[in-house]
Amino acid sequence: MKKKKKEVTIYDLARELKYSPSTISRALNNHKSISQKATREIQKAANNMGYRPNSIAASLRNNKSKTIGIMIARINRPFIASLISGVEEAARKAGHNVLISQSNDRYENEINNAKALYDSRICGLIVSLGMETKDTRHFQQFADQNIPIVFVDRVPDSFNSYRVIIDNYAAGYRATKHLIDQGCRRIAHFAGAQHLNVYNLRKKGYLDALRESKLEIDEDLIVDFNTMSSEEGEEATNRLLDMANPPDGLFSSNDTAAVSAILTAKKKGVKVPDEFAVIGFNDDPIASIVEPALSTVSHPAMKMGEISTQRILDHSSENLDTNISEITMLDTEIIVRNSSLKKTVQSSLLHTS
Template sequence: MEGKKKDVTIYDLAHELNVSPSTVSRALNDHYSIGKKTKKAVKQLAEERGYRPNTIASSLRTNRSNTIGIMVSWINRPFISSLISGIEKAARESGHQVIISQSYDKPELEKDNLQALYDSRISALIVSLAMGTTDYQHFDLFTNNGIPVVFVDRIPSIHDVHKVHINNFNAAFEATEHLIDQGCTRIAHFGGARHQSIYEDRRSGYIAALKKNNVDVDESLIIQATSLNAEEGLRLTEQVLELENPPDGIFCANDTAAVSAIQYAKKMGIRIPEELAIIGFNNDPICEIIDPPLSSVDHPAVEMGEAAIKQALAMLEGEIATDSATRVTLDTQVVVRASSLRKG
């Protein structure tokens, strides 16, 4: 494995542009005394050369800190908080600290925050993509400079990356087949953005289970959401229950939307699970609090975090090449509770 590249300094940029180091510094800081043309040239070269401002202690000039960067969508989601817990615990045990950033499911914010993590001289990066991310070029800044990147849960739809995930197709197949086994014949699916492989796989697993069991695939019952938050869960449940032939089962791609489905159905006087069986995904703590308790697919967040940090540390130690591709797939299972249990 090749060693990390030497840090690019403002002196290197100044020499290449044939200007003074102070001009480079002022241009990078948008000083009023520097013209727009010069600022553009300096910033463009800085990006091309992978320049990182030395924003932390000079002891980090060794090119390797003891800090792992974490980029996730929403810190307040139970799955994500458990994922972070697994990463942080394993990182601490190995003598590393973590810096956590969230994208709020916005690709542009993800990109900006990744730049901040890079400028903080992190030694490795663990990422769960924003819902809307379809372009992965902003990760080149890390991989081109030898910084390990591990994707977890929401992973890119490309093959040459390091990733930790579950078999979302199989998990969705089993969840859907559970509803079929309980007597459901019209099963709705609330999914996430299909360009995210986890939601595409869950949709595919759902459809495969229907076809295997000779249940009609009704496109009016398959809805791809934009965020799968509580409000969207309520809206989608209202939408499918107002159909001329409403569903008798719902498989949600997360527990947040599934809980909203229970709440809306109960408000409308629909009996769960007798008239509408519901199952979610993630096995969040709220599954045991909502009435009736929500069936769900267990999503081993802590273990996924531990596996991700293990991959990152292996790259830092030279045991795995950063420019290779590795995959860790963890097991999962359907956790049956009262929201879907029609048969004893």
């Protein structure tokens, strides 16, 4: 086995350059008390000798670090990937690092991830809750140490913190109203876990749009999902389309299940959108690839990540108390594509114009 090479320390640099360890440390941190000439000499030697700063040791000394923790449910979801990109870009510009953990929507995993990030002495935490999470007591350890927490998208109801969200109720209402305007009268809904704000509010928007248009609310057309996966989407779509009186429209709380619904309908010989119009949520890349292209609701994930990071940076620089409740709400828009544009309605609009 190859012998591990010894790490270069500031003491090695001190011996090599004939400076004290404290001078080496200050120069590596660009301290004004060290001359520019000495700083350049020391930093050049450190680079040539392969010195790496020990950020963990520094955080132990200072009881803080320049590392922001991210806790998300599933890293392979396009929304989450964009959210992380927004966080990393903003953190990098500020000279901060990022630690990422995923729970796979499991509550126990989320608890363990929280402990690992807490032990890493992060300077702030950005969280999108997992599907199973109903109890948020595992985040109290951060608040007790004045470590700021920003909840994004999937947020708790009763934990004082920063929140960065969209208006899920309005988005759900407008998505459903779009289907109604296309002539749909029996609209199904793929609903996520109802203890999570995003799915609960999207469902409320869906229901109110039906009520306002005097359409029947059929509980058999509302399907509660566990993970909003493509497998669940396929199973639910098969059941809905096999009904004696199947739906003529679908509002899905994410694009993954919506795309699965389109593919399943096509396999069954159901025409999309003429017999079954579909709209999803998030505007994932797959939405514009599937045929017909999926109508959806935009979700400014990258912007949400940037704002969340800025909240942590501002909080740390201003030394604020973590017992704070602040909500930032971003706009969304309906992106209309072919999956929801019924030809009968299109022909009518062309005729009247």
